[in-house]
Amino acid sequence: MELTNNYTIIELFERLVADESWEADENERLALAKAMFLSLNRIVPLKI
Amino acid sequence: MDQTLDLKEQRKQNFVDAISFKEPKKVPVGAEVIMWPLTYRGGTYLDVIDDPDRTVEEYIAFLDDVPLDYIAMSPGISHSVRMHETLGSKSYVIARDGTTLQHAQGELSFIAAEEYPKIIDDLENFASDEWVKRNFPALNVDSPDEAYESLKKAASIFKVFTNTNRRITNNIFEERGILNLTDSTSVRFGSNLNTLFDHLRGIPATLSDLRRRPELVDAACAAIKATKSFPYDVKDYIGKPHPLGSATYHSECFLSPPLFDKYFFNDFRDACMPFMEAGVKFWIKGEGQFLNTLDRYRQLPQGSVVFMLDEDDPFEVHKQIGDWCSIGAGITADLLRMGSIEKCKDYVKKCFDTFAPGGGFIFLQNKPLLCGGDATPEVIRAVYELADELSRK
Numbered sequence: 189m190e191l192t193n194n195y196t197i198i199e200l201f202e203r204l205v206a207d208e209s210w211e212a213d214e215n216e217r218l219a220l221a222k223a224m225f226l227s228l229n230r231i232v233p234l235k236i
Numbered sequence: 237m238d239q240t241l242d243l244k245e246q247r248k249q250n251f252v253d254a255i256s257f258k259e260p261k262k263v264p265v266g267a268e269v270i271m272w273p274l275t276y277r278g279g280t281y282l283d284v285i286d287d288p289d290r291t292v293e294e295y296i297a298f299l300d301d302v303p304l305d306y307i308a309m310s311p312g313i314s315h316s317v318r319m320h321e322t323l324g325s326k327s328y329v330i331a332r333d334g335t336t337l338q339h340a341q342g343e344l345s346f347i348a349a350e351e352y353p354k355i356i357d358d359l360e361n362f363a364s365d366e367w368v369k370r371n372f373p374a375l376n377v378d379s380p381d382e383a384y385e386s387l388k389k390a391a392s393i394f395k396v397f398t399n400t401n402r403r404i405t406n407n408i409f410e411e412r413g414i415l416n417l418t419d420s421t422s423v424r425f426g427s428n429l430n431t432l433f434d435h436l437r438g439i440p441a442t443l444s445d446l447r448r449r450p451e452l453v454d455a456a457c458a459a460i461k462a463t464k465s466f467p468y469d470v471k472d473y474i475g476k477p478h479p480l481g482s483a484t485y486h487s488e489c490f491l492s493p494p495l496f497d498k499y500f501f502n503d504f505r506d507a508c509m510p511f512m513e514a515g516v517k518f519w520i521k522g523e524g525q526f527l528n529t530l531d532r533y534r535q536l537p538q539g540s541v542v543f544m545l546d547e548d549d550p551f552e553v554h555k556q557i558g559d560w561c562s563i564g565a566g567i568t569a570d571l572l573r574m575g576s577i578e579k580c581k582d583y584v585k586k587c588f589d590t591f592a593p594g595g596g597f598i599f600l601q602n603k604p605l606l607c608g609g610d611a612t613p614e615v616i617r618a619v620y621e622l623a624d625e626l627s628r629k
Contacts, residue, residue: 195380197368200387210392224394227316228323228372230435231363232463 201225201234240413247305247415252477255517255542255562257595263588263627264415265599265620266306266564268544270314271335272605273298276613280334285318288400296407299414301617303624306415308544308564308600309521311408312401313337319397322390324373336607345370346438349445352452355436359459367436416479417519423468423481423511425518428457429499431464433487443490457499466507474514480542481511481518489524489547496529505535512540522546530557545602554591564600565591567619572601572611577618584619588626599623 204210204221211217218236225234250260274281274291276298284290291313314337315328326343330336347354354362369376374386409416418424432453433442445453488500508518518541525547533541534557542562545553550565557563566587571580584599591597605611611619 191366191369191376193369193376193378193380193383195383197365197375200375200380200384203384204387204391207388210388211395220391220395220398223398224319224391225364227319227394228368229363231367231431231460232360233465234364 197225197228198234198236202236205236240411244409244413244415247413248478251306251415251417251598252517254595254598256477256539257562259593259595261628262305263592263597263599264305265303265566265623265627266308266415267302267304267601267620268308268604269298269311270604270606271337272607272610273311275335275608276616280608281313281337282330282334285330288396288403291400292403292407295404298613298616299408299412301613302620304414304620305627306417306598307408308417308519309604310405312404313397315339316394316397319390319393320372322393323375323386325371327371331607333608341438344438346441347436349441349449349452352449352456356452356455356459359463363436363463418482419479421472422479423473423508423516423518425466425481425483425504425508426464427483427487427500427503428460428464429453430484430486431460432456439487442487446491446495461503468511470510470514473511473516477515477517481508481516482521483508483518484521485523485526485546488529489522489526493529496526497532501529501532505532509536512537516540517542520544522548527552527556530561533557533561539596542598544600547602550587550602551590558591558596562596562598563591564598565602566599566623567601569601569603569610572605572615572619573609575615577615580615580619581622584622585626588623588629592626599627 201221205218211220221236222234247264250262251264253260254264271281273295274284277294279294284294295312317328317330317337320326320328327340329338329340331338354366375383377383408414429442433439436456437445442453483504488496491499512518517539520541520543522544523546527548530553538560539562542564543553544564550563553563567580567584571583587599
């Protein structure tokens with residue numbers, strides 16, 4: 189599969205952590221984003 | 237609630253006694269369950285997948301009838317199929333029975349042989365970006381806004397998924413006082429080869445690489461080791477046999493004894509021995525057959541490891557290592573699925589008669605209950621009622 193874009197997955201997750209529209213609680217948002225990031229790549233944690 | 241706490245403490249003491257070769261007041265009776273509980277009342281996962289309340293209700297229903305002291309590993313829904321669908325991945329799908337979560341490893345875009353340098357040179361960058369884009373097409377589009385909308389939608393689904401599992405585990409471990417073997421503080425060990433085998437190169441290619449390009453496998457394992465954290469300080473674990481540490485076999489049953497040492501045991505021993513010497517007990521979740529490597533465990537302190545067996549005959553395992561390591565055994569997946577109730581009961585009795593005297597035994601199936609047909613309610617109740625009765629003698 190070709191990678192044709194000029195953004196990174198970490199940038200998308202940084203946006204997710206800052207976005208209150210899907211989860212109001214900041215700590216919960218960060219915890220969920222970290223868990224989701226690891227569940228997608230299975231190897232490296234999200235370092236934000 | 238105090239009674240529940242007392243019950244959980246008793247279960248913990250019995251578990252620790254059993255795996256320390258002391259005869260417990262009650263032999264711990266446990267199970268590993270994944271998706272099967274959702275079928276106990278005749279339904280399927282598809283019936284409840286989009287209704288968290290019903291998912292929780294159906295998942296925990298079997299516990300009203302089946303007496304359990306502990307549940308091994310992590311109960312709950314193992315993967316969010318809806319999240320994978322939203323991100324365009326077909327790697328986790330619901331099987332034709334409507335319940336089993338199938339890992340379709342063939343749908344993943346693993347690295348090709350010539351791509352080894354990507355993980356050897358910069359695994360962190362590769363895993364966190366290219367690997368994700370290759371395997372989740374909705375995150376690999378021209379527009380970052382479009383990718384972000386998919387991620388946000390998937391995150392909302394993931395939130396519901398994690399909340400549902402939290403409610404399931406809260407009911408099991410807090411409200412019912414069933415013992416959890418591990419928790420977030422547990423020392424967890426994973427082999428570097430398994431990361432390559434499961435996530436980066438895939439099963440067939442990794443096994444072939446062990447013969448054709450072992451130097452690349454070794455370099456990749458070194459890169460994986462450098463990326464992983466092992467964030468445990470032995471001082472925090474002195475005199476704490478519970479929660480258990482854990483390690484899970486996956487590639488191990490395919491390895492010759494020398495390769496087993498090289499890619500699993502030596503690293504496991506070096507990393508985990510100090511914790512065992514401090515009193516931590518380790519849960520080894522076996523996969524496949526591993527009778528030919530059990531002798532290695534005599535290098536570790538007696539009573540520091542408990543095995544969940546898989547394909548090996550527990551009576552042979554008990555002869556070989558039963559004086560040194562504890563075993564989880566008592567009923568097999570094939571008997572639960574296809575045996576008569578009488579045959580199941582005979583096997584349960586034989587296990588208790590052979591393994592229970594002197595401790596070193598916990599009751600457990602050899603494979604998790606994964607699929608709807610893995611055991612009928614009648615068989616599972618008969619087996620666990622008998623195990624519960626025998627466990628008190």
